[in-house]
Amino acid sequence: MTAQVDPQFLATLIDAEALYQDAPCGYLSFLPDGTIIKINRTLLKWLSYAEEQVIGKMKFSQLLSTGGKLYYQMFYHPLILLNGTVNEISFDICRIDGSRFPALINSIARKDDKGQILAVNVVVNDITDRKKYETELLRGKELAEAEKMKFEFVSDYIPEMIWGATADGSINYFNKRFLDNFDVNAGTSLRKNLIQHIHPDDRTASLRVWAEAIRNGADFDIQLRLQNKLGLFSWYLLKGLPYREADGTISRWLGSCLNVNSHVLELGQKDEFISIASHELKTPITSLKLTLQLLERIRLGGLPDKYSKLIEQSGRSMAKIVTLVDELLNVNRLNAGQMVLNKTEFNVINMLGSCGYHVRAEGRYNLLVSGDRSAMVIADEHRIDQVVVNFINNAIKYAPDSQIINLTVSQQDNMARIEVTDRGPGIPAEKLPHLFERYYRADYAGIQYSGLGLGLYICAEIVKRHGGKIGVDSEVGKGSTFWFTLQIR
Numbered sequence: 460m461t462a463q464v465d466p467q468f469l470a471t472l473i474d475a476e477a478l479y480q481d482a483p484c485g486y487l488s489f490l491p492d493g494t495i496i497k498i499n500r501t502l503l504k505w506l507s508y509a510e511e512q513v514i515g516k517m518k519f520s521q522l523l524s525t526g527g528k529l530y531y532q533m534f535y536h537p538l539i540l541l542n543g544t545v546n547e548i549s550f551d552i553c554r555i556d557g558s559r560f561p562a563l564i565n566s567i568a569r570k571d572d573k574g575q576i577l578a579v580n581v582v583v584n585d586i587t588d589r590k591k592y593e594t595e596l597l598r599g600k601e602l603a604e605a606e607k608m609k610f611e612f613v614s615d616y617i618p619e620m621i622w623g624a625t626a627d628g629s630i631n632y633f634n635k636r637f638l639d640n641f642d643v644n645a646g647t648s649l650r651k652n653l654i655q656h657i658h659p660d661d662r663t664a665s666l667r668v669w670a671e672a673i674r675n676g677a678d679f680d681i682q683l684r685l686q687n688k689l690g691l692f693s694w695y696l697l698k699g700l701p702y703r704e705a706d707g708t709i710s711r712w713l714g715s716c717l718n719v720n721s722h723v724l725e726l727g728q729k730d731e732f733i734s735i736a737s738h739e740l741k742t743p744i745t746s747l748k749l750t751l752q753l754l755e756r757i758r759l760g761g762l763p764d765k766y767s768k769l770i771e772q773s774g775r776s777m778a779k780i781v782t783l784v785d786e787l788l789n790v791n792r793l794n795a796g797q798m799v800l801n802k803t804e805f806n807v808i809n810m811l812g813s814c815g816y817h818v819r820a821e822g823r824y825n826l827l828v829s830g831d832r833s834a835m836v837i838a839d840e841h842r843i844d845q846v847v848v849n850f851i852n853n854a855i856k857y858a859p860d861s862q863i864i865n866l867t868v869s870q871q872d873n874m875a876r877i878e879v880t881d882r883g884p885g886i887p888a889e890k891l892p893h894l895f896e897r898y899y900r901a902d903y904a905g906i907q908y909s910g911l912g913l914g915l916y917i918c919a920e921i922v923k924r925h926g927g928k929i930g931v932d933s934e935v936g937k938g939s940t941f942w943f944t945l946q947i948r
Contacts, residue, residue, distance in 0.1 A: 485562075485583030488569075491576045493518035493536075502583055507555045519581070524551040524559060535566075539579055543568040552583065561590045620716040622653075624699070626709045628673040637716060642688030658684035658692050665697070676701055676709055682719065693720035726897070800839040800924060804948060807834040807868045807875050814844045815851045815866075823862070824855060830868035834875040835948040838925050843877075843945070846918040850879035850941040853914070858883020861938065874927070874944040885935040894931055895919040918943070 479486060485502030489495045495517050503510060506522070520531045527550045538545045545566045551559040563584045568576045620640060623632035630653060641656050657665055661683040672679035679699035684692045699714030754773070811828045818824050836843075847866065854864050858881040865880040886894070897916040922929040922943045933939035 485585070486581070487519070487583065488578050488580050489519045490578055493520050495519060496578060505554070505560065505585060506552070522552050524553060527551055539566060539568055540576065543570065543576075549586070561586050622699075622714045622716060624712040624714070626711060628669065628712065640687055641685065656686045658686070660684075669699075672699065679712070679714065682723070685716075693718060694723040695719060800842065802837050802839050804835060804837045805840050806832070807836055807877060807945075808832045810840055810844060811847065811866045811868065811877070814847050818851055818855065825863050826851065826866055827863060828866045831870050831875075834868050834870050836875050836945045837948050838945050842921045843925075846921055846943060847877065847879060849914045849918050853941065854879060854881035854883065854939070857886075858938065870947060873947050875947050876942055876944050878940050878942040880938060880940040882938040885937055886931070886933040886939055887935060891931055891933060895929060
């Protein structure tokens, strides 16, 4: 229902003259020769003039700067005579003390029946704040352009290959070294150019990883083969980081491209050697293991202490060798894609309660299991047990004084999270990103531990093949928590 307003009551509220005089903008009127015949209080206040100093004594052009006067004579006045209106014209208006302020002028001529101009009515808007904003905006743009040019200059001549992308993942920048290395034309579609240089066998996987990084706002990291300007494929490590604004939104991506071909080929040769060696060792180790088992039976039947101790020590050494060879064989299967997962449904808490039997039997460490007893997963229980046991062994190895090791399970975001926590010395922050890399062996407090550096790498690959995530949280002096996630049934 529309409210009805009494016109007479409305007239008592609105004083047309007061509205004119104290409007938020300036008003003035002048004759065809420019003599000012009316001006409102707002404009007088801006100019610091008294009304009697202006009306009939000053011309409109006298309020203008030198450049404004010239523009008035050459363009403004002829346009008023011709069109009767002049809109959105910017002038600098002069105050009584000679200072100025920028103004936006809109004008319309009042004419008689014969079309002759009687007077010109002018609206004056002070645009000082807008000019400041425009100046700052222009300055900001110039600074941004200067920084962009500086960045591009620096990035073009550093030895690394650099690339950039918009927030939605559209690649919009390659530095000179990138363009030269892959013979990419900067004037064409950069994304299309890059895709064409990816090895066909790596293309689908790399695009999927890139899409996931964009969707999740996570770091992008992938190893793939790219074709250089000579037409040869080499291995490269492609990395990308999202740049976030103060409010957390991603505004762009910045990345690098590093040639790791020598490193990958060396790893391949190392893997090939290890594969051959581990398979060759398997047969004699099996025979030696059977011999030691026979000797163990004889030892239990009664032997002098010195022989008994030698057999016992040999058994422990053999167990260690078997573990190392198994690790090598596991890596070989992983690299060849031959690790088969025998998935079944099982309760995580029950699995944690039964794993680590060798530790429980020794009685030195206390494995405390806790958490969500309802968590059920479908996974290869043997492989998951292998991951947990590796975490437990690591806790014992690197935190030998931590008598209590906590094994916990929780559910979050439709995933089961399994954690193994010790109260040891913790791991330095700079080592954390490398713990799950192949052949990486950490040394804590200057102590170099034995091993091949494959255990955590194998764990990471097992979890990855289950579609889960793996990681570690640690603080020096407070202990470490190794964790991984599995899809809940």
